[in-house]
Amino acid sequence: MLDYPPAVRKLIAALRQLPTIGPRSAERLALHILQQEESYALSIADSIREARARIKSCPVCGFYCEIDLCEICSDKKRDHRTICVVERPADVISLERSGTYHGLYHVLGGTLSPLDGIGPEQLNIPSLLRRCAGLEVSEIVLALGHDVKGETTSLYLSGELKTASLRVTRLATGLSVGGSLEYADPQTLVHALQGRKEI
Amino acid sequence: MLDYPPAVRKLIAALRQLPTIGPRSAERLALHILQQEESYALSIADSIREARARIKSCPVCGFYCEIDLCEICSDKKRDHRTICVVERPADVISLERSGTYHGLYHVLGGTLSPLDGIGPEQLNIPSLLRRCAGLEVSEIVLALGHDVKGETTSLYLSGELKTASLRVTRLATGLSVGGSLEYADPQTLVHALQGRKEI
Numbered sequence: 249m250l251d252y253p254p255a256v257r258k259l260i261a262a263l264r265q266l267p268t269i270g271p272r273s274a275e276r277l278a279l280h281i282l283q284q285e286e287s288y289a290l291s292i293a294d295s296i297r298e299a300r301a302r303i304k305s306c307p308v309c310g311f312y313c314e315i316d317l318c319e320i321c322s323d324k325k326r327d328h329r330t331i332c333v334v335e336r337p338a339d340v341i342s343l344e345r346s347g348t349y350h351g352l353y354h355v356l357g358g359t360l361s362p363l364d365g366i367g368p369e370q371l372n373i374p375s376l377l378r379r380c381a382g383l384e385v386s387e388i389v390l391a392l393g394h395d396v397k398g399e400t401t402s403l404y405l406s407g408e409l410k411t412a413s414l415r416v417t418r419l420a421t422g423l424s425v426g427g428s429l430e431y432a433d434p435q436t437l438v439h440a441l442q443g444r445k446e447i
Numbered sequence: 448m449l450d451y452p453p454a455v456r457k458l459i460a461a462l463r464q465l466p467t468i469g470p471r472s473a474e475r476l477a478l479h480i481l482q483q484e485e486s487y488a489l490s491i492a493d494s495i496r497e498a499r500a501r502i503k504s505c506p507v508c509g510f511y512c513e514i515d516l517c518e519i520c521s522d523k524k525r526d527h528r529t530i531c532v533v534e535r536p537a538d539v540i541s542l543e544r545s546g547t548y549h550g551l552y553h554v555l556g557g558t559l560s561p562l563d564g565i566g567p568e569q570l571n572i573p574s575l576l577r578r579c580a581g582l583e584v585s586e587i588v589l590a591l592g593h594d595v596k597g598e599t600t601s602l603y604l605s606g607e608l609k610t611a612s613l614r615v616t617r618l619a620t621g622l623s624v625g626g627s628l629e630y631a632d633p634q635t636l637v638h639a640l641q642g643r644k645e646i
Contacts, residue, residue: 250543252536253513255494255501262494265487267479273467279537280466281495282502282511288464289499293492295454295461296480300488302454303481312481314452338478344449 310355310372311340327351332389359397380409390418509554509571510539526550531588534558558596579608589617
C-alpha cells in the first residue's frame with residue numbers, strides 16, 4: 249500500500265505530537281502546509297525556532313522573558329510587595345487580562361504531586377521561599393487551581409510562608425460572572441454561600 | 448495590559464493561520480512547544496521546512512513526489528492504461544488505502560468553479576487531456592466528490608474525454624458500508640436504489 253513520501257510522513261508524525269492533534273488533524277495540517285506558498289511554511293517553521301531560541305524563563309519569577317528579566321519583574325511601577333503564585337505562564341496572562349492585579353508573579357511550573365514524584369524541589373518553590381524571605385514582600389496571593397492538586401499545593405505553601413509579617417491569601421471560590429445556579433456544582437455553591445457578602 | 452513577549456505572540460499568530468486552529472488552540476500549542484525540550488520544537492520546525500523544500504508535484508500526475516517522478520507513475524507494475532482522476536493528493540492516499548485500485552492517478556488540484564474564476568486552465572486539466580491523447584490510456588475513472596462542484600467537473604471531463612477508444616467511468620453512489628438507512632439522505636437513497644444489484 250502506497251503512503252505519502254517520507255518527508256510528508258515525517259511532518260505528519262511531528263504535528264501529531266502536538267496536544268489535541270490526532271492523526272486526521274495532523275494529516276490535514278501537513279497537507280495544508282504543503283499546499284500553501286513556501287513562505288507560509290517557512291514563516292511557521294521560523295516562528296517555532298525563534299520562539300524556542302529567544303524565550304527564556306525569568307530568573308526571578310519564572311514567566312517568559314526575552315531578556316535578563318521579564319517585563320513584569322523589571323517594571324518599577326508595579327507593586328513589588330505583593331506576589332501572586334500561579335501554576336503556568338499562561339495563568340499570568342489570564343490574570344493580566346483581568347486588569348485588576350498590579351503586583352508581581354511567581355510561576356511554579358506545576359502543582360505538588362507526590363505520587364508522580366513532583367515535590368517542592370521539582371517546582372519553583374525554593375525560589376519562592378527565597379523571594380519571600382526578603383523583608384520587602386508583604387502579601388502572597390495563591391492563584392492556583394481549585395482542584396485537589398491546586399488545593400494541596402496552596403495548603404503546603406501557606407504553611408511554609410505564613411509568618412507574622414507575611415499575609416497569605418487565595419482567590420475566592422464562587423459562581424462565575426454570568427453563571428447561573430443551574431449549572432454550578434454543589435461544592436461551588438457551598439463556597440459561594442459561605443463566602444456571601446453584604447450588598 | 449501585559450501580553451506574551453513578541454516571539455511568543457508571533458508564534459501564536461503563525462499557528463493561528465493553520466486550518467481549524469483558533470486563537471485558544473494556537474495559544475495552547477505555542478505554550479506546549481515552549482514547555483518542551485528544545486529538540487522537540489526544532490524537530491517540528493525542521494519537518495515543516497524539510498517537507499516544504501523536498502516535496503514537489505509529480506510532473507505527470509500532480510501527486511507528491513520527492514524525486515523526478517512520483518512513486519506511482521514510476522511503478523512499472525501498475526496498470527498504466529487506467530487513470531483515476533481525483534481532486535487532491537490526499538484522495539490518492541484514501542484510494543490507495545482501499546487496496547483495490549492499481550492504475551495511475553491524476554490530481555486536478557481542485558474542481559471547476561467558474562464563479563471563483565477556476566476554469567480548466569487553473570486546474571491540471573490540460574495535462575490530463577494531453578495524457579489521454581496518447582493511445583495507451585483505455586479508461587478514466589472519475590473519483591471526484593459527489594457534490595455540485597464535483598459533479599460539474601465530472602460532467603465536463605466526460606464530455607472532453609469520451610471517445611470511441613476511451614471509457615470514462617465514475618465511482619458508484621450508494622450507502623456507506625456499515626451505514627444504516629436511517630442516516631442516509633434521500634438523494635443517496637435514490638442513487639442506491641437506482642444502482643441496485645442482483646445478489
